[in-house]
Amino acid sequence: MRSTTMDPKKGRDMVFLAISLDHPAKFFNWGFISISIPNLIMIGIIFVLFTLALVVPFPSHEKTKGE
């Protein structure tokens, strides 16, 4: 089996360089609503994508334009 262990220091540096996920997520609390910030960002992305899908023109080729 090949080496399967990661240098702890190297691994820690890699995490530090990217984004530290080694802690519980922060939460948004509003009344009875309690949702983690990562989940809230995901839902926000869905809203943005949905809006863009409705408003951004679709590149159509000539044949379908006249139909």
Next chain:
Amino acid sequence: MSTMWTTKLRKATVEKFEPQDVLPDDQPSYVASWIYVFGVLTLASLLVIIVTGFALTTKGIAWWHTSNVGHFVNSAHLWSVEIFFIFMVVHLWGKFWMAAWRGRRFATWVTGAIAFLASVATGFTGYLIQTNFDSQWIATQAKDGLNSAGIGSFFNTLNTGQSILLHVSLLPLVVGLITIWHVILVRRNGVVPPLDAKEIAGGGM
């Protein structure tokens, strides 16, 4: 001759699907919208999920926890699931606001809804079998919830073996089959036109 089950099966399936309808050259002009693309994007994400999931299943738990390639494939599996759900929700919203069950497309809508629910169950069992502190936390919290719903003895989130089998065999089979059925119905009935557009013959069969 016509009473043979093979004949009946052929007439019920193959003869209903003309090649030009299964893989058409043209679509009605209203299909030229990004909102129609998200169903296909969901299918593409599902393909990545299946391929990465196959690798994780064959290589095993130690591989995805300890090797660099295993970490990468594990992350690719997680993020393709996240993207899969994002695309599927946009597809779902688009079809809901189009009232996509119109024009005898009720079965298409229902199979899509079942595919969504089966995907949620598959995703949930996936989180349960990460074999880390996160999966332990999710399993213990969900155990209380499922016990209170009265199904804790039938589906035990603390039983990792049950969750693994559900996640890598039964639920992917359900999602796969219902997705194939959903796509067949889309091809057979055609995509739904916008509410202010009239149904175009040839948009489906």
